[in-house]
Amino acid sequence: MNAFLTGVIFLVAFTATGTSIDCVTCYSTDGTDCSGEVRTCTEGQTFCRTLTSEIKKDGVASNQVFKYCGGDDEPHWIYREESLTTFFQLEVENCETDKCNEKPAQLTPSVNTTNGVKCMHCFKDYSTDCNSEKTIECTGDMNKCLFVSGNICNNGTAFYACALRHCTNIASADLHPRYDEVDTGNIQKIEISEGIKDA
Template sequence: LECVHCSSTVGTDCSGQVKSCTDDQTHCQTITSELIKDGRATRGVFKFCAAAEAQNWIHREELLTTFFQLEIQICNTDNCNQGPGQITPRDNTPNGVKCKQCYVEHSEVCDTEETTECTGDMNKCLFMSGLVCNDGTDYYVCAQRVCTNLASPEQHPFYFEVTAGNIQKIEITEGISDA
């Protein structure tokens, strides 16, 4: 199998070398990210060979005026990851789930009674703390509580950073009901 290998931080497409995958890499993969902060969107893309267990997947989280989405597309024919990455439009309809919401820099604590209404498929609450924030150069400690579509911490794209010790905690909980 041959796949396009490239990355870009300015848009959903890139062009690069076509590389032969190793025997345990049976898929081509395109990972597209979208970060919308205060109404401004930035997108990026990574394309490469992927292992057999890779699968199509969308990760979403939202906090105050920031929305983040990571979309993974898998295919298994030569150069099938050649075209632009895909960003599936989100559903902004409130889904009845509420989560505590906060964002604190230079702290691993983020306790609040303030809540937000989650939308679309984001029906769980995510708490994450540790070396999560980036100032463009380095990662630094912060904590946040957000709405997410993840069912378990292991699904988080940065879960490996927990075992590496960079992220202290990733916790997924049920939403808050008005009862």
């Protein structure tokens, strides 16, 4: 599942469309900061953008960061999902002045208290579906249940089909970072459901 989550940030970072502004452009797989060249963005790219991800697996955190030119005015965006062993957060910040993205990224802390929502919890390699009696108690703003299937896992040499169900903070499938891949066939299905609330 780590390979799936890591792949998300590559796709989001390089789908920017977006009066000229000078932005730091760089990438790092180790931490929430990177240094790189300052470049003048192309016409229509009016924001400097920092995209940061965090993956926590069994309590061990790792981060990646992209800094680049962006073309839309979305001020702030946070995507979260959580299984019993893994937490993933993807956060996008925009700013509007020259080199405003040169500082280290600051990830918005997640709330770890349960919110009364439960989701089915499963993960299955080489499958387009998974079901389980097991559930996960969602935390913080993750009050929806996520189902994703398709060629989203990687064994180190190739992508292959897998499926997962757990908690997320998005309200609809079109807000998922890899939603555009449904059209290409890489993602077979993304579904968001209300989950199970405690009585």
